[in-house]
Amino acid sequence: MNFNKMEPIVLSSSDLYEYFQCANEGGMRYSSKTDTLLLITKSSGTSSLKKNFYADKWDETHSRFYFTGEGRIGDQKLTRQNKRLAEYLTNTTRLLLFEQNAANSYIFYGEVILDGNFEKSMQPDSNGQMRMVYLFPLKIIGNMDQDFLIKKQGNINLLSIHELKKKVSQESDISKFIKQKKLPQRIARSPYVVELARRLADGICQLCKKNAPFISKDNKPFLEVHHNEWLSEGGSDIIENAIALCPNCHRKIHNLRDQKDIDICKKSIESYNLSSNS
Ligand SMILES: [Zn+2]
Ligand SMILES: [Zn+2]
Structure with missing residues (x-):
């Protein structure tokens, strides 16, 4: 095969x-x-x-x-x-x-x-x-082909934040597997990590701390999810490495890679409440 x-x-x-x-x-x-x-x-x-x-x-x-x-x-x-x-x-x-x-x-x-x-x-x-x-x-599917995210999106929207946190923590073993076996192309990014990072941001860019620039078609504040340690450089697709940013800040962080910005993102991530009881 x-x-x-x-x-x-x-x-x-x-x-x-x-x-x-x-x-x-x-x-x-x-x-x-x-x-x-x-x-x-x-x-x-x-x-x-x-x-x-x-x-x-x-x-x-x-x-x-x-x-x-x-x-x-x-x-x-x-x-x-x-x-x-x-x-x-x-x-x-x-x-x-x-x-x-x-x-x-x-x-x-x-x-x-x-x-x-x-x-x-x-x-x-x-x-x-x-x-x-x-x-x-x-x-x-691979990283470039994430149709399933969209197909499953309807379902993800229905999950409570408690359920999302549980799901994301369940997936941490898969993330470990991906990292140890160096598998980025053979597994898709977790749609649950993306959704949870957005929910935790609650409509606010975690770098500039301003509101998302617009409300998207699916009625959610438009924020992009960035991996603080880039996936292409060995970062993990886990919530402790994911952060929701406005498109401007997302461009900025990729373009400048300013350590100050990276540290602000790190701080925001550290303040996540990931306890699935809340
Ligand atoms: Zn921003
Ligand atoms: Zn990014």
């Missing part, structure tokens, strides 16, 4: 457990601690590994991956992780795609979105009987 030219990132089962705190078994591993769903397909024809039971496949153009839902006997049901995946656009879970190519070896493809509605198909079950399965179309 040669869909990108980057060096493969290979993780072990214990890496998966350490970073995501997910179960050790199964093709769909959900972790409530990090609110991520790991989707694991198996390479076909690897001698050290049993053949993939499910007929997962790429489409002709290699732009979409059809991932088969869970359930080995009889018709699959829209419960558990199948349900969570089907409801991707209205829940807060993030999806990460892996290919298991040996007993303890998982190639990380990147963050994926559910790219359209699931389809129904027929595949044999573990007794060899044909039965109905769900096929979920997935698309790998």
Whole structure:
């Protein structure tokens, strides 16, 4: 599967457990601690590994991956992780795609979105009987392709600040993973960090301390979210590194990189109340 030219990132089962705190078994591993769903397909024809039971496949153009839902006997049901995946656009879970190519070896493809509605198909079950399965179309996203942010935005707007804080703290393990494995292109910026930084700023630029210049179409004060330590220079996509700025200040800080401005941003960040009880 040669869909990108980057060096493969290979993780072990214990890496998966350490970073995501997910179960050790199964093709769909959900972790409530990090609110991520790991989707694991198996390479076909690897001698050290049993053949993939499910007929997962790429489409002709290699732009979409059809991932088969869970359930080995009889018709699959829209419960558990199948349900969570089907409801991707209205829940807060993030999806990460892996290919298991040996007993303890998982190639990380990147963050994926559910790219359209699931389809129904027929595949044999573990007794060899044909039965109905769900096929979920997935698309790998990168930093430049953040359509899912917009799709999920409606849902993010509905989260209380308490829920946002909880979500952002759940994601800190993912941020750690991204940083340690140096993965900026393979995972999208967290939409939750962006939204929380805006909510904490409450319509006020955190550098010049003036009101946002206008109210945007979606009825929110227009502020941009900046990473104080730049992502391109190894900064983390965590709330402790994110700050909402007016467009002028955002330009200024990128253009001048004035240490005084950076320090003001740092101070603002230190004054965040991140306790999820408030
Ligand atoms: Zn400003
Ligand atoms: Zn910036």
